[in-house]
Structures are given as C-alpha cells and as structure tokens.
Amino acid sequence: MAPTTVSRTLYRLHGVAPTREAMYDALDHDYLSALGAELHTPDGLGVPAVYLTCGMEQDEAGWCEQMARTTGIPVAEAVRRTAALLLLAVDGQVYAIGCDQGYRLIPERLKDKRFGLSFAIREIDPTLVRGAVSGILGQARTDISLVPNGAPVPALGLGDHTRIVRSLGGYLNDAPLTRTLKGRAGGFTVLGGCGLRLPLGVEPADLVSDIRQIARACTERLPHQDLEFVEHIVPVKDETVLTQLERALDDQLGLPADGRIAETVPFDHLRNDAEAATYRTRINSDGSFESDAFDLGYVLGRVRYLPSGSRLEALKSGTVKLLRERRRRSAPDDVIATVGTLRWIEATVSLGSHVFCLLDGEWYEFGASYLASLHTEVQRLFAPVPSVVLPAWPRGMSETPYNKKTARTVGWEDWVVLDCKTIPNPAKPSDQIEICDFLTQDDTLVLVKQARGSGALSHLYNQARVAVEVLYDSAVARANFAQRVRIASDGRRTLPDDFLPKRLVLAIHLKTGAELTPDSLFGFSQITLAQTAKALAARGVSLEVVGISAAGSAADGGLADAA
Numbered sequence: 001m002a003p004t005t006v007s008r009t010l011y012r013l014h015g016v017a018p019t020r021e022a023m024y025d026a027l028d029h030d031y032l033s034a035l036g037a038e039l040h041t042p043d044g045l046g047v048p049a050v051y052l053t054c055g056m057e058q059d060e061a062g063w064c065e066q067m068a069r070t071t072g073i074p075v076a077e078a079v080r081r082t083a084a085l086l087l088l089a090v091d092g093q094v095y096a097i098g099c100d101q102g103y104r105l106i107p108e109r110l111k112d113k114r115f116g117l118s119f120a121i122r123e124i125d126p127t128l129v130r131g132a133v134s135g136i137l138g139q140a141r142t143d144i145s146l147v148p149n150g151a152p153v154p155a156l157g158l159g160d161h162t163r164i165v166r167s168l169g170g171y172l173n174d175a176p177l178t179r180t181l182k183g184r185a186g187g188f189t190v191l192g193g194c195g196l197r198l199p200l201g202v203e204p205a206d207l208v209s210d211i212r213q214i215a216r217a218c219t220e221r222l223p224h225q226d227l228e229f230v231e232h233i234v235p236v237k238d239e240t241v242l243t244q245l246e247r248a249l250d251d252q253l254g255l256p257a258d259g260r261i262a263e264t265v266p267f268d269h270l271r272n273d274a275e276a277a278t279y280r281t282r283i284n285s286d287g288s289f290e291s292d293a294f295d296l297g298y299v300l301g302r303v304r305y306l307p308s309g310s311r312l313e314a315l316k317s318g319t320v321k322l323l324r325e326r327r328r329r330s331a332p333d334d335v336i337a338t339v340g341t342l343r344w345i346e347a348t349v350s351l352g353s354h355v356f357c358l359l360d361g362e363w364y365e366f367g368a369s370y371l372a373s374l375h376t377e378v379q380r381l382f383a384p385v386p387s388v389v390l391p392a393w394p395r396g397m398s399e400t401p402y403n404k405k406t407a408r409t410v411g412w413e414d415w416v417v418l419d420c421k422t423i424p425n426p427a428k429p430s431d432q433i434e435i436c437d438f439l440t441q442d443d444t445l446v447l448v449k450q451a452r453g454s455g456a457l458s459h460l461y462n463q464a465r466v467a468v469e470v471l472y473d474s475a476v477a478r479a480n481f482a483q484r485v486r487i488a489s490d491g492r493r494t495l496p497d498d499f500l501p502k503r504l505v506l507a508i509h510l511k512t513g514a515e516l517t518p519d520s521l522f523g524f525s526q527i528t529l530a531q532t533a534k535a536l537a538a539r540g541v542s543l544e545v546v547g548i549s550a551a552g553s554a555a556d557g558g559l560a561d562a563a
Contacts, residue, residue, distance in 0.1 A: 004182040004206065005199035010214070011096040011106060012115040018089030023050045028107055035083070035333065037105070042086075045204045049088040052105060056081045056333035062277075062325025081333055090211045097200070101333070108339060113194050113268065113360075117167060117230065118218045120192030124170030126226035127152045130189060131169040133267055137162045137357040137364055140262035140346045142270065153226045154537030161373035162366065164359065165230045166267035167193025176213050178206040194268040229376045232369040235362035245356055245363050246312055248349045253303050253311040263296040266343040266360055269322070272336045276322035283318030283341055294320060294344050315342045377530040378518045381545045388446060388544075392551040393509040403437050403448060414441035416489045419448075423481055426474040435467045435481055436504075439493070445501050448548070450509040454522040457508065461525075461532040464504055468541050472500060504541055509548035516547025 016026045020041060037054040058079045068074040084099035085106065096106050128150030134143050143163075145156050150171060158165055169191040174180060178201035179188055190198040196214065201207040223231060236242060252260060265273045281295065282288040283302045289295070299318070303311040318341030323334045340361065347358040355366040391409055393402055403419040416439040422432035436445040445467065449460040470477040475498075482495040514520045521529065533543045 003202065005179045005201055007197060008097050008099070008200045009103060009195040009197040010116075010200065010211065011098075011103075011195045012112040013087075013094040013096055013106075013110040014112050016087075016094040016110060018048055018092050018094055020048050020050050023048070023087040023089065023094055026107065026110060027052075027105065032105065035105075037083075045088055045208060047088050047090055047208055049086065051084070051086050052102075053084045054082070056083065056101070058333070062334065088208075088211075090208055091215065093215065095211055103195075104335075104337065108337075111194055111268075115218070116192030116194060116196035117165065118192070119196050119214055120168040120170065120190060121223040121227040121230045122217050122221045123172055123175060124168060124190060124192075124224075124227075125150070125173060125187070126170075126224045129153055129156060129168060129170045131167075131191070132156055132158055132165060133167040133193065133270065134158060134163050134165045135264070135267065135359060137164065137359065137366060138346075138348055138355075140264045142166075142265060142267065144270075151540075152537075152542065154533065154542065155540055157534065157538055159229050159373065159377055159534065161229075161233070161370045164233050164364070167191060168227075168230075172198070175217075177201075177210050182206070225376075225380050229369075229373050232372040232376065233364060234369075235364060236356065241351070242363060244351055245349055245358075248351065249347055249358065250309060250312040252347065252349065253300065253315070254306075254308060255304075257297075257300060260349070261296070261300065261345060261347045263294055263344055264346040264359070265294075266339055269337055269339055272322050275324060276336055278323040278326040280321040280323060281318070281341065282321075284314045288321075290326070296345070299341060299345070312342075315345065316340065318342075320344055374526060374530055375518065377533060378521070378526050381529065381533055381543055382518055383544055383546075386544070386546040388440070388444070388505050388507065388546050390448070390507050390546070390548050392549045393450060394551040399448060399450060402450075406438075406448075415439065415446075416485055416493050418484065418488055421484055421488050423477060423484055426470055426477045433466060433470060433477075434463065435471070435484075437507075439485060440505075442503070443495070443499070443501065444503040444505055446505045446507055448507045448509075450511055450548075452511040454524040454528075457522065457525040458528055460506060460508070461528050464506060464543070465532055465535050468501060468504065468536055468539055472539050501541055503544070504536060505544045505546060507546050507548055509550070513550045515549065516545070 013026070016022055024039065032052065035054045035056055037052045040051040040053065042049045042051050060076045061079045064075055064077060081101050083101035083105060085102040086097045088095055098104070098106065129152070130148060130150050131146045135141065136143070147156070153159070169189060171187045172190050173187040179199040188199060190196065201210050222228070236245070279291050279294050280288045281291070281298060283299055284306065285302070289298055291298070299315070303314045306314055319338050320341055321338050322336040324336050325334050343361045345358065349356050349358070357364050357366065391406055400419060403417065407415070407417040418435065418439055419437040420434065422434050425431040425433050437448045438446040440446060447460060447464055449456055451457045451460070471481060478499055479497045482497050482499055485493055485495050508516050510516055510520065518526070529545070536543050
C-alpha cells in the first residue's frame with residue numbers, strides 16, 4: 001500500500017504574490033538556468049502552483065583530483081544530484097517544499113525565518129521536547145540540545161531571557177493532519193525552525209489540507225504556556241532606534257577590532273556550515289576571497305577603511321558562498337548556499353544605558369524581555385490545580401507544630417514526616433542538612449515555610465537547591481537519606497540507596513494572610529524563585545509552588561477543621 005504521507009520541510013515565503021507568475025519571478029533565474037532547471041505548471045493541486053526540477057551532473061567528483069595526487073591512482077567517478085521545488089499558494093499565502101537539493105533553490109530573502117518555530121511552540125508536547133537550537137545574546141554561541149526520548153522544556157534550560165530559541169523538535173499528538181487522519185495511529189515528530197519538517201500528505205487534497213491546518217494553528221492558537229517565552233524575545237522594530245544602531249555599528253566598523261564584533265554561524269545554516277569545504281566571500285569587490293572557514297578578519301579589513309556611512313552597507317551587500325568542494329573550477333551544484341555577510345556577524349552596541357546585540361541580521365535589546373520572561377517562569381510554577389493541598393495554617397502557630405499537626409491529618413498515612421529529621425552534610429559531617437519536611441507517596445519532596453518577607457523565602461529556595469544538589473552529587477547523602485526515610489516511617493517506606501528526586505513542591509504560607517499567587521510573592525522572591533527553578537530543572541527536577549491558606553479563610557476549603 002502506497003504511503004499517505006512523507007516527511008518534507010515546508011517553508012512560508014515573504015513578499016510573494018499568490019500567482020504563478022509572481023512565484024516564478026521571485027526565484028533566482030540565473031541560478032536556475034545554470035542548473036538547467038525545467039519549469040512545470042501543475043493543475044491538479046487546485047491552487048496556483050509552480051514546480052521546478054533538475055538533475056545536476058558532473059563527470060568527475062570533486063575528490064577525484066585530490067585523491068589522485070594522494071594515491072597516484074587516477075579515477076573519474078561521476079556525480080548526479082537531483083532537485084525539485086514546489087511553490088504553491090494556499091489561501092493567499094505562498095509556501096515552498098523542496099525535494100533532495102530543492103530547498104537550495106529557495107532564495108534566502110524569501111524565507112519566513114520563524115514559521116516552523118511558530119508552529120512548534122503551539123503544537124508540540126512541551127513535556128517531550130526532543131531537541132533545540134538556541135543562541136545567547138552577546139556570546140556569539142549556538143547551543144544544540146538533543147534528547148531522543150524527549151524532556152520537559154525546563155530540563156533543557158531554554159527559558160533564559162538572553163537566550164533566543166531558533167528551532168524546536170518534539171512530538172505532535174492528535175493533530176488534524178493527514179498522518180493522524182489516514183496514517184499510523186499515535187504521535188509523530190516535528191522539527192520547527194525556519195522551515196517546518198513533518199509528515200505531509202502526498203495526495204494533492206491532503207497536502208493542501210495539511211497546509212491549511214498548519215496555517216490555522218499558527219494564527220488561531222496561543223503558544224503552550226511552557227513555550228510562550230520563545231515569543232518574548234523579539235527584534236527591535238523602532239525605526240529611529242534601528243537608524244541609531246546602524247549608525248553606531250557603521251562607526252564601530254571603522255575602528256580597530258576590540259571584541260565587540262564576533263563571528264557566528266547563521267542558525268539555519270548550521271548543517272551547511274558543517275558540510276562546506278570552502279567559503280567564498282565577496283565584499284566591496286568584484287573578486288572573491290576563498291578560505292577554509294568564514295574569515296572575520298578579512299571581512300572587517302575590507303570595510304574598515306571605507307568612508308563613514310558606507311561600511312555597514314558593504315556588509316549588507318556582501319555574500320558568503322558555501323561550497324562542498326575546493327577545486328579550480330567549481331560547478332553550479334557545488335554551491336551549498338549563498339548567505340549575506342551580515343548574518344555571519346554578531347555585534348554589541350550601546351545607546352546610552354541600553355545595550356543591543358546584532359544577531360543573525362536582527363537587533364535585540366539586552367533585558368527587554370526580562371520582566372515578561374520572569375513573569376512566565378514564575379507563573380508556570382503555580383499549577384491551575386495544585387498537586388498538593390495542605391491544611392490551613394492556624395494563626396500564631398510556628399512551623400514545627402504545624403508540620404506535626406499536618407502529619408496527624410486524616411488521609412496522610414502515606415506521607416513520611418521528615419521535619420527536623422536531618423542527615424550529615426557530606427561537605428562537613430559535623431553539620432546537618434534537612435532534605436525536606438514531607439516525602440509524599442510518589443516520592444515528591446515537600447518543603448514547608450511560612451514567610452513575612454523575602455528573607456525566609458530565600459532560605460527556603462536555598463534549602464531546595466542544597467537538598468537536590470547533595471542527593472544528586474553525594475552517594476553518602478543518598479544512602480543516609482534512604483536510611484532516614486526507613487527510620488522515620490517505621491519501616492513502612494523504603495527508598496533505594498540510589499534515590500534521586502524528580503519533583504519538589506514548595507508549600508508557602510504568607511504571614512500577611514494574603515493568598516499566595518505569582519503577584520503576591522515579594523519582588524525579590526520572584527527573581528530568586530525563577531533562578532531556583534532553573535537550577536533544579538538543570539538537574540531534571542521539576543518544581544511546583546503551592547500556597548497554604550490561613551485558618552478560617554475562604555481559601556482553606558474547610559481543611560482547618562480536618563486538622
């Protein structure tokens with residue numbers, strides 16, 4: 001039986017009218033002619049479409065000449081590559097699908113760089129993210145994370161307000177796409193960055209339907225709460241600020257190198273960068289410069305002595321060609337990609353107290369998304385329905401009596417009370433560490449605290465971090481904690497000596513009597529709580545925050561009487 005879907009990468013194109021003529025005119029005709037591409041006009045899709053195909057042949061592979069010199073044995077092995085590119089307009093928007101080398105026929109300037117990512121943050125399961133590519137502002141660094149079995153977003157450390165997520169891969173469940181409706185049951189993987197790679201329908205009606213469903217998800221659905229931070233970091237749009245930044249960068253390009261301009265790799269060309277054998281840079285010249293890697297020194301040298309006001313324009317008009325072979329006469333299909341020079345540069349520029357970073361051709365302000373990012377990080381620690389509900393806190397009662405009273409509450413037999421049950425500090429055995437106040441039936445650590453100010457909460461957050469760190473880093477601490485649980489439960493509960501916590505709950509009662517919410521937390525405590533959550537997530541431990549109401553308040557749900 002013929003497959004109903006096949007994995008393809010779908011691109012959304014900017015600034016192309018939804019007609020056959022406009023779609024064809026938007027392509028690089030010189031490049032297509034050099035490849036001998038053939039134009040087709042399919043009618044069976046039911047939407048305007050343009051289809052190009054070509055076979056790229058070479059009589060001798062690029063390695064033949066070099067290996068003949070190395071081995072003394074001349075050989076001539078031919079190479080044939082293929083390319084197909086389908087452009088189609090669905091509901092007024094133009095999309096592109098490439099087969100084999102076909103994606104190289106799409107001009108870079110036309111691609112919507114955030115299309116695939118926009119879909120991914122709305123549709124993939126945030127608890128099963130398989131991979132991510134991200135950059136950190138000001139560090140000229142790209143981080144690649146790969147978790148084949150999937151992991152929650154916090155475990156990947158992506159929520160930092162200086163980190164720009166470029167692509168996400170994960171699992172898609174129950175989407176109304178051809179793969180689910182006509183293919184195999186169950187979830188499937190998608191990868192969203194500049195393009196969107198996923199199984200798409202093979203039959204014309206199925207393909208068009210899939211594209212419509214994808215477009216609907218991008219426009220009608222909100223990002224998952226755990227992934228909405230991706231859209232908090234957006235490029236600068238203010239034209240006045242952009243003009244000032246470009247003027248400042250142009251001035252900076254005329255000065256000796258001082259580290260504020262560094263080289264980077266365009267995020268959607270990481271694979272091409274790894275594949276390239278030669279970089280052909282053309283900037284402010286009719287000729288080109290060839291090197292084994294992108295040469296920032298050459299680029300800066302070419303523009304440094306240009307007149308003021310023309311240096312940045314030279315960067316914008318310059319190009320870097322990535323070639324798969326280095327030989328005397330390259331063929332058109334040797335070109336892997338042609339990328340604007342500006343996208344290979346990361347620069348830091350200050351306007352007064354505001355600091356900006358040029359990354360991948362766009363400007364971002366340091367800290368511009370900090371508050372939004374902080375709010376999102378703290379908000380997601382408060383579950384809509386808390387996993388743990390503790391009895392209301394009687395007025396005037398201190399923490400130890402409260403924990404003892406809680407332990408006597410009906411229905412808490414499966415919890416182990418560990419308040420004041422310490423283990424030796426592995427760093428200094430004469431000191432003691434309290435891991436938690438309660439251990440739940442599913443091995444969640446629960447830490448309880450009442451607080452009037454940020455100081456008490458800072459102590460609580462530090463206790464959580466220390467508890468997790470010693471259990472993860474010390475075999476002795478793990479064995480001691482397992483023993484402490486056996487003793488405290490009179491043998492009812494046993495933990496393996498290699499126990500590692502996966503969940504931790506902070507149960508907080510505000511002495512002011514206010515209900516605990518992200519907004520009622522003290523300002524400093526919001527910051528340190530977010531930092532604590534990141535530190536725990538890096539260890540693979542999820543964090544939840546729950547409030548403990550005051551006895552007699554409407555929020556206690558009558559639990560004060562049960563206590």
